[in-house]
Amino acid sequence: MKVLIVEDEAAIQEQLKKALNKEGYAVDQAFDGEDGLYFATEYPLDMAIIDIGLPKLNGLDLISKIREADHSFPILILTARSRWQEKVDGLSRGADDYLVKPFQIEELLARVNALLRRSSGFATPIISRGPIELNSNNKQIRMHGEELELTAYEYKVLEYLMMNPDKVVSKTELTEHLYEQDHDKDSNVLEVFVRRLRKKLDPDGQLSPIETLRGRGYRINPNL
Incomplete structure (x- = not known):
């Protein structure tokens, strides 16, 4: 943010x-x-x-x-x-x-x-989508009730997607909202964060919590 x-x-x-x-x-x-x-x-x-x-x-x-x-x-x-x-x-x-x-x-x-x-339309600091629970007060993420260890930028990516539910977020929009204006905004680095985040949220590859819509961007899976 x-x-x-x-x-x-x-x-x-x-x-x-x-x-x-x-x-x-x-x-x-x-x-x-x-x-x-x-x-x-x-x-x-x-x-x-x-x-x-x-x-x-x-x-x-x-x-x-x-x-x-x-x-x-x-x-x-x-x-x-x-x-x-x-x-x-x-x-x-x-x-x-x-x-x-x-x-x-x-x-x-x-x-x-x-x-x-x-x-973003949330009355409490707890934001949930399926098994994912984000606490914006303490920056804590839980998956199926278990706390996950995320890096600062992994958390930022997930927070922005969770606070924009059902919206397809382009790579450009995501990088603009994650980085300060004078920061080098490399979309390849963003892809690395998303890939690591997917592995932590869904190590077995069963849920697809973050969808990629080709040519458009990312969104939290609306079917979670």
């Missing part, structure tokens, strides 16, 4: 990036509203974290422009302002949630997790 952070304070940017990377999120960064608008409208994103007090284009106007461009990914506001009117203004512009600075990083991560799963 890819998260855009638009925050002009370098220390907060670094803190957020480290925390999100540790949880397995790919992160793109912008330090002002104009760059934030460019990233938000030109690149695929799963959500954005936007500070209200931004240079060049303030966070509230940035949110309005993102929504006017018909982008529906969830937006979490960061604000140093505690007046209720400003929170309401942010939500009315199209934000989905807010945090007041200073905040605990654990709370931010919990809100990010909740916003992402709700935007």
Whole structure:
């Protein structure tokens, strides 16, 4: 999952990036509203974290422009302002949630997790498809009730497919949502992750949990 952070304070940017990377999120960064608008409208994103007090284009106007461009990914506001009117203004512009600075990083991560799963239509952190169970809180995968050991990128691939059920996800879309913008996006590496993931989920080759639709991409088997 890819998260855009638009925050002009370098220390907060670094803190957020480290925390999100540790949880397995790919992160793109912008330090002002104009760059934030460019990233938000030109690149695929799963959500954005936007500070209200931004240079060049303030966070509230940035949110309005993102929504006017018909982008529906969830937006979490960061604000140093505690007046209720400003929170309401942010939500009315199209934000989905807010945090007041200073905040605990654990709370931010919990809100990010909740916003992402709700935007995919899931009310709880447990996402199931047949014998596969994914817990987005602790990044744990179970197959037939038994915990599986996955690498970080194997988990990312499975999480994105599980959070987009019944959708055929192209290789391009998958790589765009797994990697940060300056990362070398090699589709051959993605194929390796998918192949290893299949072996771990289905060592006997009985279930075909991840389907390949030739020329189109991957999806979780709808018949699980």
